[in-house]
Amino acid sequence: MPLLDVRDVTVEFPTRRGVLRALDKVSFSIESGEILGVVGESGAGKSLTGAAIIGLLERPGRIAGGEIRLNGERIDTLAAEPLRRIRGRRIGMIFQDPLTTLNPLYTIGRQLTETMQTHDRLSDADARRKAIGWLDRVGIPAAAQRIDAYPHEFSGGQRQRVVIALALCAEPALIVADEPTTALDVSVQAQIITLLKDLTRDQGTAVMLITHDMGVIAETAGRVAVMYAGRIAEIGPVADVIRHPAHPYTAGLMASIPSLEHRVPRLRQIDGAMPRLDALPTGCRFHPRCPKVFARCRDEQPDLLTAGATRAACWLHADG
Amino acid sequence: MPMADTATLQVVGVSHMFDVSRPFLQRVFTREPRRILRAVDDVSFVIAPATTFALVGESGCGKSTLARLAVGLYEPSDGEILFENTALSSARAQPALRRRMNMIFQDPYASLNPRWRVRDIVAEPIRAFRLANRPNEVEGRVGTLLAQVGLTVRDGEKYPHEFSGGQRQRISIARALASEPDFLVCDEPTSALDVSVQAQVLNLMRDLQQRFGLTYLFISHNLAVVRHMADTLGVMYLGRIVEQGPAEAIFQRPRHPYTRLLLDAIPDLEQIGRARTPVGGDLPNPIAPPPGCAFHPRCPLANDRCRLEKPGQRMAGTAQVACHAVEEGRDR
Numbered sequence: 001m002p003l004l005d006v007r008d009v010t011v012e013f014p015t016r017r018g019v020l021r022a023l024d025k026v027s028f029s030i031e032s033g034e035i036l037g038v039v040g041e042s043g044a045g046k047s048l049t050g051a052a053i054i055g056l057l058e059r060p061g062r063i064a065g066g067e068i069r070l071n072g073e074r075i076d077t078l079a080a081e082p083l084r085r086i087r088g089r090r091i092g093m094i095f096q097d098p099l100t101t102l103n104p105l106y107t108i109g110r111q112l113t114e115t116m117q118t119h120d121r122l123s124d125a126d127a128r129r130k131a132i133g134w135l136d137r138v139g140i141p142a143a144a145q146r147i148d149a150y151p152h153e154f155s156g157g158q159r160q161r162v163v164i165a166l167a168l169c170a171e172p173a174l175i176v177a178d179e180p181t182t183a184l185d186v187s188v189q190a191q192i193i194t195l196l197k198d199l200t201r202d203q204g205t206a207v208m209l210i211t212h213d214m215g216v217i218a219e220t221a222g223r224v225a226v227m228y229a230g231r232i233a234e235i236g237p238v239a240d241v242i243r244h245p246a247h248p249y250t251a252g253l254m255a256s257i258p259s260l261e262h263r264v265p266r267l268r269q270i271d272g273a274m275p276r277l278d279a280l281p282t283g284c285r286f287h288p289r290c291p292k293v294f295a296r297c298r299d300e301q302p303d304l305l306t307a308g309a310t311r312a313a314c315w316l317h318a319d320g
Numbered sequence: 321m322p323m324a325d326t327a328t329l330q331v332v333g334v335s336h337m338f339d340v341s342r343p344f345l346q347r348v349f350t351r352e353p354r355r356i357l358r359a360v361d362d363v364s365f366v367i368a369p370a371t372t373f374a375l376v377g378e379s380g381c382g383k384s385t386l387a388r389l390a391v392g393l394y395e396p397s398d399g400e401i402l403f404e405n406t407a408l409s410s411a412r413a414q415p416a417l418r419r420r421m422n423m424i425f426q427d428p429y430a431s432l433n434p435r436w437r438v439r440d441i442v443a444e445p446i447r448a449f450r451l452a453n454r455p456n457e458v459e460g461r462v463g464t465l466l467a468q469v470g471l472t473v474r475d476g477e478k479y480p481h482e483f484s485g486g487q488r489q490r491i492s493i494a495r496a497l498a499s500e501p502d503f504l505v506c507d508e509p510t511s512a513l514d515v516s517v518q519a520q521v522l523n524l525m526r527d528l529q530q531r532f533g534l535t536y537l538f539i540s541h542n543l544a545v546v547r548h549m550a551d552t553l554g555v556m557y558l559g560r561i562v563e564q565g566p567a568e569a570i571f572q573r574p575r576h577p578y579t580r581l582l583l584d585a586i587p588d589l590e591q592i593g594r595a596r597t598p599v600g601g602d603l604p605n606p607i608a609p610p611p612g613c614a615f616h617p618r619c620p621l622a623n624d625r626c627r628l629e630k631p632g633q634r635m636a637g638t639a640q641v642a643c644h645a646v647e648e649g650r651d652r
Contacts, residue, residue, distance in 0.1 A: 041514035042485075155602045185378035185541070188602060190585040197595075212514065215544075215587030219594050239592045256519035258548040260588050263568070266526070267519040267548065273484045 002029035009066035037221030044227040092167030096179035098159035102151040109147035157188035229285040236310025246307030334399035336360040359385040361559035372536040374550035381556040419499040426508035428488030432480040439476030445499040486517030558614040565639025621645035
């Protein structure tokens, strides 16, 4: 049984002009100790998928179909209070901007101990000792002294380390990390990526890593899901998705990324833009931009089909 | 190195200081000295016509300040900038020269007036510099410009909010081209865009450069983008250029320890599942930079000399490198 199992999850936003379907039958699973990358361009639905899992969809958005199971137990139908207990205790969260995650008025020590004491019966002294231990593990120098500092006294990279400590301190089974390194400079990003990898390896924590940066995924994740216009276009082992993409969108996306290793005269570009949710094309949502489009793509929407080592939502792979 | 007298832009020993002191009275009461942030510190480079000079560095390294200096939005505190051998300040005073330089900004959401139609946004430089006088002439120019960046005349009737980020950046480029410039300063022009759209905009910028012989000063924190665009490269750290030279040479064989750190830190598609030992530390506070070489607290090669003496630029291969370790051959 996978740790997290997401089956046919559909998220809708009712608007005055009708219901917008922002996620359409998204399915994937994550095992313990695994890092699943979720990549896509802005508006593809990757952050929304994370929000649906942790039960933090912004109103009036709602899960209109499918189910989400954590260790076999359904969590998408839970009431607010039991869901709140799962969030933090069993699912940790890391967001892009550490400043909005941390409370500027509390010392980081108080935020850490409070989080641990919400979920576990711990004496103040034990909680403090554990908090120092976590700060030490995420690489905050002189943790015993720094524990009484306020968030503004830390640099951007250190703040993100504190956020990671905060997400880990309740020892959750799953961490949803939404663009955890996007606000950071590359040298600091490299430190945070290494930290995340080490922690998942040591703790057996599962991570859903949401990012627009394919390079970060390549280095960190074991499998990757590529999203396009609210659906998963392709999912599979990172090396296969990058080297032998089966979906024309994935192929275009990979080729449009400038390389550090060699210089090409022209980047390959995918003409056009991702469709808006209120103007989705019929059939496959990628077909108006697809270089390999044929008749069936315009009429019928493909589900994920086996395509070599990966699975792709593309009629090119209809015969397996 | 190009001949100096044919250069489009020459930056000679330029520094720029910001006064970030607290208000005078507070300083008097708390006996606090003035605080000066040296955002750009003694920077020199030359950009040859129809080439791209790229500046790369992390946030706070001074690259955007340098971009603003290069088009005259800031006056240098020290040093000199020449545009086609004319001092920038006097070039800016002459409309005939001023129209030949322009800027493309990072955020296509903030840099376009939301109340203007796109055709008016693009027409403004044409009208301001009186490049066309009759209304249908202006209209024709706007139509040509929109077509050059892959938009249609009909798009000119719309407002900026009706476009996606990539299309807005095309509008910014059309506006920047409207005054028929030779020199464009591009400050992170694709950082706000998705990768597939970034590819469209980078390809467009390359095409336009070849077609019109444009000279670019291209600022970015993304080394892969820089590699794609740059002919010549300058790597900045805390206000100084630590390494500069032909871009390909630097990418093939980076010499300065900071350049190597940057290149090594970038996650790349071709390094699946790479394990590595990241370099520790953050950028130091630019108001109180470390003495000697500003990079020494994070540098694996630092010794006593690096802690005391600021390194000057020396030739190392085809690049100029500001590093004692490289100069002394300690980097091997």
